[in-house]
Amino acid sequence: MPLGTLDRSPPPFFRQGPSALTRLALCSALALVLMVADARFKLVQPARAALALVLQPVQRLLLAPVDAWETAGDYLRGTKRAMAAEDLARRQLVEQAERLSRAEALQAENTRLRKLLELQPALAVPSHAAEVLFEAPDPFSRRVVIDRGSAQGVVAGSPVINEAGVLGQVTRVYPLSAEVTLLNDKDAAIPLLNARTQMRNAAAGRADGSGMELRFLAANADVKEGDLMTTSGLDGIYPPGLPVAKVSRVERRGDSSFAQVQLQPIAQPDSARHVLVLQPLDRHLAARKEADAANAAEAKAAARALKKEERAAKAAERAAQKASGATP
Secondary structure, eight states: OOGGGSOOSOOGGGOOOSOHHHHHHHHHHHHHHHHHHHHHHOOSHHHHHHHHHHHHHHHHHHHHHHHHHHHHHHHTTOHHHHHHHHHHHHHHHHHHHHHHHHHHHHHHHHHHHHHHHTOOOOOOOOEEEEEEEEEOSOTTSOEEEESOOGGGTOOTTOEEEOSSSEEEEEEEEOSSOEEEEETTSTTOEEEEEETTTOOEEEEEEOTTSSOEEEEEEETTOOOOTTOEEEEOSTTSSSOTTOEEEEEEEEEOOTTOSEEEEEEEESSOGGGOOEEEEEOOHHHHHHHHHHHHHHHHHHHHHHHHHHHHHHHHHHHHHHHHHHHHHHOO
């Protein structure tokens, strides 16, 4: 048989298609294009929201054994621990009652001072109660998932707090859930106000997730260990006066013009179970301005209608006087 007539192509079983290096290059290019498109144009956000909506029942079903185990552990904890917890709760209730009485007096005094100084009243920010479901599976971030989403009025950028202070901020919103980036995440940032010195600064999460730090703070800045840091309210997101963190360490070096200030968040994110999602301050202010404008327009319309009624009444009165004068 002539050699030219032999079929040298591999059998169908051994046909591999493109090489492994070519497949790696194509998949890497496709992944890079998808990441850029998601970061710039949010193309994957609808698919991510739909996937989160589909997986929500599955996540709740998988959490059911964990919740049942925790409930059983709480039930078997014993009477002694329950009595100790009740005693602690009673003592805390007494302390809170004393603080509440002082807070009511201070609030009344603050209201009178605001009226004397003709200042605007303090803002009452709308809020939504939520429960933490689980931590995000990403090991390189500090995020938690709550059981409230866009269907309940939660929007991206909403501050999240608990009874101790600020926990973080909503960064992703799905129909029935939302992701909250905690303050000790490496990508988190929040403007702060030193309650002792009234100095403003910005804090960011540390790279190792152990806490927060003040960046680009002058070495001679007046900051001490134990200083309370609260929200400044200048960013239009967080309401002013919310406790955030305390200064845990201040280090000043001679070879650097900046001080290294470490902060410890007051609200412990690992033990947070029930949280409060606040409406962003800028949205609340915009809604309040719209409501004030609507009320002003209604007041003007009512004033115009009242003036028309008064003019009509005066015209009718003059017509009656003319008619009575013309009658002999």
